[in-house]
Amino acid sequence: MITxxxxxxxxxxxAVAHDDLVFTVAVAPDPVSPSMYEQSVKALARIDESLALCGTDKSKILSAIVYIADMKRKAEMNxxxxxxxxxxxxxxxxxxxVELEPPHIVEIVVTAVK
Structure with missing residues (x-):
C-alpha cells in the first residue's frame, strides 16, 4: 500500500511511504535566505517533519542525495x-x-525505513 x-x-x-520504505524531498520554506547554511538547516528541519509524518526519524535514513547550486559552498551545507x-x-x-530553481540553492532527497 502506498501512502x-x-x-x-x-x-x-x-512524502511517500510504501510498506516500510519512506521517500521525501525538501527545500527551505519561504522566505528563502541566500545563505547555503540557513537553507540547509531549514531543509533538514523539513526532512525531520516529513519523516515524523511517516512514523520514522533521521536515525533510520538509508540514503540522502543533496543537490546544491554551487559546489564551492558545499562546506556551508556540510x-x-x-x-x-x-x-x-x-x-x-x-x-x-546542479542548477536549481532560484531562490533555492539546496534540495535534499531522503530514503528511510520505518
Whole structure:
C-alpha cells in the first residue's frame, strides 16, 4: 500500500511511504535566505517533519542525495549536515552540483525505513 502525504501543490507529495520504505524531498520554506547554511538547516528541519509524518526519524535514513547550486559552498551545507545528522546512524550520502530553481540553492532527497 502506498501512502502519500500532501505537499504544497496538488501535483507533488511531501512524502511517500510504501510498506516500510519512506521517500521525501525538501527545500527551505519561504522566505528563502541566500545563505547555503540557513537553507540547509531549514531543509533538514523539513526532512525531520516529513519523516515524523511517516512514523520514522533521521536515525533510520538509508540514503540522502543533496543537490546544491554551487559546489564551492558545499562546506556551508556540510556544517548544517554535521550538526543535524544522527552520528550513531549516519546514512549514505551523495552531494551533486546542479542548477536549481532560484531562490533555492539546496534540495535534499531522503530514503528511510520505518
Amino acid at each position: 502519500r502525504f500532501a505537499g504544497l501543490t496538488p501535483t507533488r507529495s511531501r 556544517r548544517a549536515w554535521d550538526e543535524w545528522v544522527d552520528t550513531k546512524n549516519p546514512p549514505m550520502r551523495a552531494c551533486i552540483g
